[in-house]
Amino acid sequence: MKLIKLLFIIITGLVITNVTLTNRTVDESVVVSKLNQDIATLQNENTILKAQVAEAGSLDKLTLKLAEAGFVETTQIVSVNTTSSVASR
Amino acid sequence: MVILRLSYWQIVKKDELSAQAQDQYTSKEIIEGSRGTIITADNFPLVVNQAVYSLGAYMPSVVDSPTSIVEQILPHLEFSIDDVSIATDEAKLKIALEEIKANTKSTMLERLGKSGYSVLARSLSVKEKDAIEALGIKGLTFDQSFARHYPEASMSAQLTGFVGRDDLGKSTGYFGLEGFYDRELSSRSRIEKQDVDAGGNPLLTGDFQLLPGREGRSLKLHIERGTQFVVEEALKEGITHYGAKSGEVIVMDPETGGILAMASWPSYDPSKFHLYDASLYKNPAVANTYEPGSTFKVLIMAAALNEGVVTENDQCEICHEPFQIGKYQINTWDGEYMANATPADILVNSNNVGMVWAQRRLGGEKMLEYIKKFGFGQKTGIDLQEEVASTLRSRWGEIDYATSSFGQGIAVTTIQMLSAVGALANQGVLMEPHLVQSVIGETEVPIPPKSRGQVISPDTAKRITELMIQSAGQGEAKWAAAKGYEIAGKTGTAQVAVEGHYDKDKTTASFVGFAPAKNPKFVMIVKLSEPGTSQWASETAAPLWFSLARKLLIRYNIPPDKNIN
Secondary structure (H helix, E strand, C coil), X not given: CHHHHHHHHXXXXXHHHHHHHHHHHHHHHHHHHXXXXXXXXXXXXXXXXXXXXXXXXXXXXXXXXXXXXXXXXXXXXXXXXXXXXXXXX | CHHHHHHHHXXXXXXXXXXXXXXXXXXXXXXXXXXXXEECXXXXXXXXXXXXXXXXXXXXXXXXXXXXXXXXXXXXXXXXXXXXXXXCCHHHHHHHHHHXXXXXXXXXXXXXXCCCEEEEEEEECHHXXXXXXXXXXXXXXXXXXEEEECCCCCCCHHHHCEEEECCCCCEEXXXXXXXXXXXXXXXXXXXXXXXXXXXXXXXXXXXXXXXXXXXXXXXXXXXXXXXXXXXXXXXXXHHHHHCCCEEEEEEECCCCCEEEEEEEECCCCHHHHHHCCHHHCCCHHHHCEECCHHHHHHHHHHHHHHHCCCCCCCCCCCCCCCEEECCEEECCCCCCCCCCCCHXXXXXXXXXXXXXXXHHHHCHHHHHHHHHXXXXXXXXXXXXXXXXXXXXXXXXXXXXXXXXXXXXXXXEEHHHHHHXXXXXXXXXXXXXXECEEEEECCCEEECXXXXXXXXCCHHHHHHHHHHHHHHHHHCCCHHHCCCCCXXXXXXXXXXXXXXXXXXXXXXXXXXXXXXXXXXXXXXXXXXXXXXXXXXXXXXXXXXXXXXXXXXXXXXXXXXXXCXXX
């Protein structure tokens, strides 16, 4: 009889533990689902941003902006004399 | 009766009901991977993935009237006209745009009149999608997908190729790098099967099956963005300036075979490839053949020097007059004949008779052996899908050997010609030209330079370089030479064969060479088809080559030497 009681208590305890843990994991699954969505959104935004940065920094666009800003192409080479001191008094 | 009914559901219908239940609590998600990108050697993107959206309407959720929805959406849609003749004419453009808007409006109204779900517009940009989404119209949905985007929007279309759909509707790369590296660039979808609750949240204690996917691998090129841009701009200007029908420029590192820049014109827009003639899809530098003309002379002269049948001090005994081979007469291009011409004179004056002299000393079979060793008659191995191997004739007569020595009667591709001259710049070693330097997946896998064999000795390479320096500095194109730099090069003007005979007015003008001659940073070929201002390469392709070389040398921080005129 004692053994039956003991088994009943153990089984009841295990069932309660199982239900509690399952309940917790279900709560966690909501968090996991949210995290998965966040990851997908961030990856998506990264891809979109990469394309936008590439577009904005393309040489076609930069050349136009440089020309508008007044920069001109030069074929002259300017050499800097590195032997002289830059901090002479 | 109850027992029988329960037995029916529990035993007979067990599998069917189990499957239906499984469908309800199992979610199957297919996550498409993204196609790999293509980046330049300096890590700038040449091809990326861009988000595009399909605008849909789920009618049971729609509240506003169809007319109201369309009136709100239309001002936020961007319309463009691809036909240049219309796009550049303001009046025509206005009419065409109004027409497109009216058509779009009526299509949308028709679709909004249906029940269920209808797609209202496709390929919307992020900007258009954001603007429409901000209107807060109930019932509208946006489906995202990714399309290839080419931020440098350039002449490199024939380099990159494009992505279309195969017979099964699957994204597939065609031509160029997209075609050659389609398997590397393609992604594999990730499939997740998971038990979910009524709210669609995953059940962590439930069943989970995963078929792992793979993101597309990216390609890192030898191409340098700045060099490519400079080359594209120069080619565009050159074609306009010299009135050429088409043109190509390739710049290669002779030591590794890495392609630093590659441009061709006319080209197409890879994001709207369907609007262009399919003949433009192939990269002409690897898919079309031409007769190289006098640029070929340096290769035959190098072979003759390497075999020791000709030395720098030898004099041509047949150069004082036209040379007769059977019923054919070999003339010089300018009708001038120089007795006792040396190999240097022959290259400086681009002397056809002199080349026949060198070829006859070399012998026909030996010349053919060298032509093959320089890589002609086979593919170079460049990583572009549409490369062809120019075929060499199967039967060679005396006249064929003679004309081939000065680059007529033999067909080559531009990349073959560049690759062969690259061997002269690389101590006689022929390298396989390559665009991709590494494939980037989870790790970066480099593609090492590949030698195709020693064609001539390093000593012969030095000797032919000296002759090419004289040819570039004292030849017909000397007026255009880049002052302060030692450049090895050779012009080539080949008549174009039309319906079995050579057209007097149509030529292919080219210049191939390397700089600085003694320690080459690059080997470059410029080819112009049917230039209009002059038929001669010395007045078209050569000045374009030198002007580009000047820019590239400065770009590579190689200043001019005051001691070199």
